[in-house]
Amino acid sequence: DEDYCFRLHKERVYYVSEALMRKATNVNRKQLMSVGTCFGKFTKTLKFRLHITALDYISQYAKYKVWVKPSSELSYLYGNNVLKAGLGRITENTPQYQGVVVYSMSDVPLGFGVTAKTTQECRKLAATDVVLYHQADVGEYLREEDTLYAGGGAQGKAEA
Numbered sequence: 001d002e003d004y005c006f007r008l009h010k011e012r013v014y015y016v017s018e019a020l021m022r023k024a025t026n027v028n029r030k031q032l033m034s035v036g037t038c039f040g041k042f043t044k045t046l047k048f049r050l051h052i053t054a055l056d057y058i059s060q061y062a063k064y065k066v067w068v069k070p071s072s073e074l075s076y077l078y079g080n081n082v083l084k085a086g087l088g089r090i091t092e093n094t095p096q097y098q099g100v101v102v103y104s105m106s107d108v109p110l111g112f113g114v115t116a117k118t119t120q121e122c123r124k125l126a127a128t129d130v131v132l133y134h135q136a137d138v139g140e141y142l143r144e145e146d147t148l149y150a151g152g153g154a155q156g157k158a159e160a
Contacts, residue, residue, distance in 0.1 A: 009034070012041040013048070015057065050112060052136045055101070059109035062101035064094045066113065066132055073104055077139040082113065082132035084125045094119045102132065111137030 003018045009032065016024075016036025024035045039054040050058075068076055072086025088105050096118045102110045113132040122131050 006039070007035065013039045015039050015054070050136065052111060052138060052140045055109050055111065055136075055138065058112075059101045059103075064091045064098050064100040064115070065103055066090050066094075066100045066115070067103045067105050067107075068110070070105060073110065076102065076110060076134065077137050079134055079137065079139065079143075081116075081130045081134050083127065084122065084129050084131050085127040087122065087131050090115075090119050090122060090131075092119055096121070099135075100132070102137070109138075111135070111139075 004015060005018055005021060007014045007016055007021060009029070012034070014034065014036040020036060024032060037053055037057070038051050039057075040048055040050040042048055066082070067088035067090070068082055069086050069088045072082060075086065076082055082102070091100070094100065094115055096115055098115045100113055100115055102113050104110055112135040114135060116130045116133055117125065125131065
């Protein structure tokens with residue numbers, strides 16, 4: 001219903017409504033912790049790392065998707081790669097090393113990953129072969145809650 005924009009603040013990229021952005025200008029930049037939804041951050045080598053907080057937005061527009069079986073969901077949510085035995089479905093013609101959104105079999109977005117093989121190669125793999133490399137999952141909300149929002153490291157722990 002309203003206009004949104006991306007803003008860079010303290011090496012992090014935020015997706016924020018323009019109305020909230022205008023209100024945030026009243027706060028000193030050094031005192032502002034965050035504004036809007038954090039989509040990711042730039043590493044020290046200036047590579048962009050997507051955060052799990054962007055999952056709800058990105059999953060709506062994902063071209064390539066992978067569904068994991070219920071027996072492998074927990075393993076994935078603990079940060080492990082997905083094996084062929086845990087693969088429920090995969091989008092047709094997914095290339096190798098393609099970024100994908102990972103879903104449960106009930107179409108709940110669980111995280112992000114990178115395919116290890118193409119769709120065609122996945123059909124011929126053994127049950128113990130890796131088909132998806134883990135990148136991020138919703139379990140990070142619990143595992144990294146002290147650094148996910150606060151800007152990282154000891155600073156986040158000290159303010160909590």
